Amino acid sequence: MSVPPSRARQKDESKDHSEPIASSSTTNSRLANISKAIITPFSSYKSDSTKVLSDLAPVLMTPKIINAAASSSSKSTQGYNVSQRQRAYRPTAKAIDFALLGRAPGRLTGAGRRLTSHDLEIVEATSELLEADIPEPEGVAADVSLLRGFNATIPSSQRGKTRRRKTRNVDTPHLGLKRLGMNARGLLNDSNYDSAGPEDSFAQGPKGRPRRGRESLAATVRLGREELERQAQEILLDKENLRVRRTLIHAESSEIVAKISGLEALRQKLDKDLLKIQEEELELDDECNSIPDCLFGPSPDGPCVVESVQDRLAYEETVSKNPNVRPSEAHVMASQSIRRKKGPAFLPSEHDELPPAVAFMTLDSHHGAITCLDFSEPYGLLVSASANVAEEGGESELEVVKCVQVEEHVCITGGSDSKVRLWDLRRAGESSSGNESGGTVSNGEDGVFGEPSEGPCVRVLEGHSSSVTSLFFEDATLVTGASDKTIRQWDLTTGQCVLTMDILWAISHPPLAASAASGPAAGLLKAVSGPFAVATPPYADGSWDMYQDFVGGLQFWGYALVSGSGDSAVRMWDMRTGQAHRTLMGHTGAVTCVQFDEHHIVSGSLDKTVRIWDLRTGGISDSIRFEYPVTSLQFDSRKVVACAGENGVKIYNRTTLQLSTLSTNGHTQPAERVRYMDRYMVSGGRDSRVKIWAI
Amino acid sequence: MPTEVPYAADAEISLTYDELEVLRLQYEKEVTQAHISMQTKFNFAWGLVKSPKREHQVEGVRLFQDIYRSEPTRRRECLYYLALGHYKMGNYEDARKFNALLLEKEPTNLQAQSLNALISESVAKEGYIGMALAGGAAAIGTLVLAAIIRRARK
Numbered sequence: 001m002s003v004p005p006s007r008a009r010q011k012d013e014s015k016d017h018s019e020p021i022a023s024s025s026t027t028n029s030r031l032a033n034i035s036k037a038i039i040t041p042f043s044s045y046k047s048d049s050t051k052v053l054s055d056l057a058p059v060l061m062t063p064k065i066i067n068a069a070a071s072s073s074s075k076s077t078q079g080y081n082v083s084q085r086q087r088a089y090r091p092t093a094k095a096i097d098f099a100l101l102g103r104a105p106g107r108l109t110g111a112g113r114r115l116t117s118h119d120l121e122i123v124e125a126t127s128e129l130l131e132a133d134i135p136e137p138e139g140v141a142a143d144v145s146l147l148r149g150f151n152a153t154i155p156s157s158q159r160g161k162t163r164r165r166k167t168r169n170v171d172t173p174h175l176g177l178k179r180l181g182m183n184a185r186g187l188l189n190d191s192n193y194d195s196a197g198p199e200d201s202f203a204q205g206p207k208g209r210p211r212r213g214r215e216s217l218a219a220t221v222r223l224g225r226e227e228l229e230r231q232a233q234e235i236l237l238d239k240e241n242l243r244v245r246r247t248l249i250h251a252e253s254s255e256i257v258a259k260i261s262g263l264e265a266l267r268q269k270l271d272k273d274l275l276k277i278q279e280e281e282l283e284l285d286d287e288c289n290s291i292p293d294c295l296f297g298p299s300p301d302g303p304c305v306v307e308s309v310q311d312r313l314a315y316e317e318t319v320s321k322n323p324n325v326r327p328s329e330a331h332v333m334a335s336q337s338i339r340r341k342k343g344p345a346f347l348p349s350e351h352d353e354l355p356p357a358v359a360f361m362t363l364d365s366h367h368g369a370i371t372c373l374d375f376s377e378p379y380g381l382l383v384s385a386s387a388n389v390a391e392e393g394g395e396s397e398l399e400v401v402k403c404v405q406v407e408e409h410v411c412i413t414g415g416s417d418s419k420v421r422l423w424d425l426r427r428a429g430e431s432s433s434g435n436e437s438g439g440t441v442s443n444g445e446d447g448v449f450g451e452p453s454e455g456p457c458v459r460v461l462e463g464h465s466s467s468v469t470s471l472f473f474e475d476a477t478l479v480t481g482a483s484d485k486t487i488r489q490w491d492l493t494t495g496q497c498v499l500t501m502d503i504l505w506a507i508s509h510p511p512l513a514a515s516a517a518s519g520p521a522a523g524l525l526k527a528v529s530g531p532f533a534v535a536t537p538p539y540a541d542g543s544w545d546m547y548q549d550f551v552g553g554l555q556f557w558g559y560a561l562v563s564g565s566g567d568s569a570v571r572m573w574d575m576r577t578g579q580a581h582r583t584l585m586g587h588t589g590a591v592t593c594v595q596f597d598e599h600h601i602v603s604g605s606l607d608k609t610v611r612i613w614d615l616r617t618g619g620i621s622d623s624i625r626f627e628y629p630v631t632s633l634q635f636d637s638r639k640v641v642a643c644a645g646e647n648g649v650k651i652y653n654r655t656t657l658q659l660s661t662l663s664t665n666g667h668t669q670p671a672e673r674v675r676y677m678d679r680y681m682v683s684g685g686r687d688s689r690v691k692i693w694a695i
Numbered sequence: 696m697p698t699e700v701p702y703a704a705d706a707e708i709s710l711t712y713d714e715l716e717v718l719r720l721q722y723e724k725e726v727t728q729a730h731i732s733m734q735t736k737f738n739f740a741w742g743l744v745k746s747p748k749r750e751h752q753v754e755g756v757r758l759f760q761d762i763y764r765s766e767p768t769r770r771r772e773c774l775y776y777l778a779l780g781h782y783k784m785g786n787y788e789d790a791r792k793f794n795a796l797l798l799e800k801e802p803t804n805l806q807a808q809s810l811n812a813l814i815s816e817s818v819a820k821e822g823y824i825g826m827a828l829a830g831g832a833a834a835i836g837t838l839v840l841a842a843i844i845r846r847a848r849k
Binding site: 119155 | 796
C-alpha cells in the first residue's frame with residue numbers, strides 16, 4: 001500500500017525543514033516528484049494555492065483564473081533559490097494533499113455554508129498584501145497598540161465604573177423619584193405604577209437600622225477594605241484607559257485637520273477652474289457676437305473683406321449717390337470694418353504653435369521711439385510711425401505722425417503738422433520696404449509725404465490749428481482731436497469738416513446736471529486755457545516727457561463719441577448736437593487713451609491708473625493701479641492690455657483680477673503703444689522696435 | 696519594543712451579541728459620516744474575528760485587510776490579526792505567510808511564535824486526518840477490488 005511509505009516520507013520531509021536548504025531541496029525534489037506521480041491521478045490541479053482556490057469555489061474558478069493564480073504564486077516560489085521565509089511556509093506537496101483531504105470532514109459538516117465573494121476577495125488580496133511594505137510603527141501606532149485601544153474603547157471598559165456606581169447605590173425608603181422624573185418630562189402617570197408599594201418595609205435601613213433624618217447616605221453603606229482597594233485599582237485602570245482614549249482622539253483630530261487642508265486646497269483649485277470657465281464663456285460670447293459680421297459671403301472686391309448686409313447697403317448707396325466715385329474707393333469708404341470686432345480673427349494655423357506671451361517677431365527698421373502703430377489684420381499690413389530724434393536739417397519742429405488707424409487698405413494719419421492724411425495702402429506697397437505680411441510702411445520720418453493725386457496719399461484734410469493727436473474713423477466718418485483743444489468730425493466722402501466740438505467750451509459750460517458747479521469749472525478753464533503741456537511722471541527707466549497732446553484718445557460709435565483729454569476728464573459727446581452730455585471725472589492726470597464697448601469705457605492716464613467706467617451709471621466699476629503712467633491701452637470682455645511705462649506690456653485679466661507682464665524677448669525701453677487682435681499683439685516702444693506677440 | 700497583540704486563545708473568546716451589536720452600530724454610524732476612525736474599525740473587526748460564525752470571521756478578515764491597505768503604520772499589528780483570522784477560518788497557508796512576515800520583523804514576539812506553533816499543529820492534524828481518510832479509502836477500495844476479483848473468479 002502507499003500509506004506506510006508515505007507516512008515515513010512525511011516524517012522525512014518534516015525533518016527536512018531544519019536541514020540546510022541545498023540538501024533538503026534535492027531530497028524534496030525527489031520526494032515531491034514521487035508524491036506528485038502518485039497523487040496526480042487523483043487530482044488535476046497545478047499548485048498548492050490554486051488547489052485551495054479551486055477547492056473553495058470549483059464552479060467559479062475557471063481554468064483561466066486558476067492559471068493566473070498559478071503563475072502569480074509560482075513567481076514567488078521560483079526555483080529553489082527561495083528565501084528562508086518562503087521555505088518555512090511552503091509545506092511539501094504531499095502534506096498539502098493530505099491537509100486538503102483532512103479538510104473534507106470539516107467541509108462535509110459545514111455543507112450549509114455558502115461561499116461568498118468575501119472569501120474570494122480575501123484570498124485574492126492576500127498575495128497583493130504580502131507585497132506591501134511594512135514601515136516601522138510610529139506616532140500613535142507606537143504609542144497605543146490597536147488592542148490597547150480596543151480594550152479602552154469597547155463598552156465593557158465602562159464595566160468597572162458601573163460596578164462601582166452600583167456599590168454606591170443605597171437602598172433608601174421609597175422616594176418616588178421615578179414618578180417625579182416622569183412628571184417633569186410631561187409624561188402621564190403610569191396607572192400601573194404602584195405608588196403605594198411596600199413602603200413600610202423600606203422605612204428601615206438595609207441593616208435594619210432606622211435611618212435618621214439628616215444622616216448622610218454614605219453612612220448607611222459599608223464597603224469594606226477589600227472592596228475599596230479593588231475600586232482603587234479599577235480607577236487606576238480606568239485612568240489609563242482615559243489616557244489611551246485621549247491619545248486616540250488627538251491622533252484622529254490631527255488626521256482630520258490634514259484631510260481638511262487637503263480638501264481646502266482642492267476647493268481652491270476648483271475655484272480657479274471656475275474662473276477659467278468664466279473667461280472662456282466671455283470669449284465665446286465675443287465670438288458669437290462677431291458671427292453676424294461674418295455670416296454673409298465675401299464681396300467680389302477682395303477675399304478678406306467680409307461684410308454684413310448693412311455694409312452692402314451702404315456701399316450701394318454711396319455708389320448710387322456718387323456715380324463718379326470709383327467703386328473701389330467707394331467700397332473703401334463705405335465698408336464696415338471687421339477690424340474693430342471683438343471676436344476671433346483669421347490667423348494662420350501656425351500661429352497656434354507659437355508659445356504664448358513671447359515676442360516672436362521684432363521689426364527693427366525705425367530709428368526713433370515709436371509714436372503710433374496700427375495694423376489691418378494679423379499677419380496683414382502694419383503701419384508704424386516713429387519720431388526721429390537725431391534729425392538733421394533746419395526743421396525746428398519735428399513733423400511727427402502722432403496717430404494712425406488702419407482698416408484693411410485704408411490708413412489715416414494725423415501729424416504734428418495739424419494735417420490729416422488718407423492713405424491707400426495698396427499703392428504704398430510697391431514703393432516701401434516690402435508688402436508681405438508684417439511689412440512696414442515707414443511714414444513721417446522726414447516729412448516725405450506723397451502727392452495727393454498719385455502715390456499712396458489719397459487726401460489731405462486741413463482744418464486743425466495744432467498737431468492732431470488722436471483720431472478714429474469708421475465708415476465715412478472721421479473724428480480727430482488736436483492740441484488746439486477741439487474735436488472735429490469729417491466726412492470722408494467729401495473731405496469736409498462737418499462738426500467742431502470745442503472742449504474748452506464744454507469745460508466752461510458743463511452739462512445741465514453739474515451746471516451749479518460752474519465756479520470750479522471756471523478755475524479748470526483757466527488752468528487749461530493756455531497751451532497744454534504737462535510733465536509726465538517718470539517712466540520705469542526714469543525718463544519723462546512734456547506731454548502736450550490735449551486730446552489723448554477718441555472713439556465713436558454711431559453718434560456717440562467718447563474723448564479723453566488733458567484736463568483729466570473723459571467726455572461723452574453727442575455728435576448730432578456737438579454737445580458733451582456727460583463728463584466722467586475721476587482721473588487726476590491727463591487722459592492718454594480711451595476705448596469703449598457696449599458696457600464700459602476704459603481710460604488710461606498719466607496718473608498711473610486705468611479706470612473702467614460703467615456706461616449706464618457713469619461710475620467707476622474698476623481701477624487698475626500701475627507704477628508708471630499709462631500711454632496706450634486696448635480691452636475686451638476678458639482683459640485690458642496696457643502700456644504702463646515699463647518695458648513689459650501689462651495684461652490685466654478681468655475675470656481673475658490678476659495682472660501679468662509680457663516681457664519675454666520684449667522691449668528694452670518702455671513700451672508705449674500697443675494693439676492686438678484676437679491672439680496677435682503688436683507693441684512699439686521707445687527702443688524703436690516693434691514687437692509682435694502671441695497672446 | 697514588541698507589538699502588543701493578544702494570544703490566539705483570546706480570539707476564541709467571543710464577545711456577547713450585544714457588545715458586537717454596539718460595535719457594529721458604532722462602525723456603521725461612522726460609515727455614514729464618511730470618516731471611519733482606525734479604532735472603531737479595529738474594534739469591529741476584532742469583535743467579528745472573535746465570533747464563532749464563519750461569515751463574521753470572513754468579514755473581520757476583510758476589514759483587517761482594509762486596515763492593512765490604508766494604514767501603513769498599523770501594518771505590523773495587522774499582520775498578526777490577519778494571521779489569526781486566517782487561522783480561525785482554516786486558511787493555514789495564508790495564516791502562515793502573514794505570521795512568517797511578522798516573525799521576520801519581530802522574531803521575539805511571543806504571541807507570534809505561539810501562533811506559528813498552533814498553525815503547524817493544525818496543519819499536521821489535518822494532514823493526519825487526510826492520511827487516515829486516504830488510508831481508509833484505499834482500504835475500502837482494496838476490499839471492493841478483492842470482492843470483485845473473487846466474484847470474477849467464481
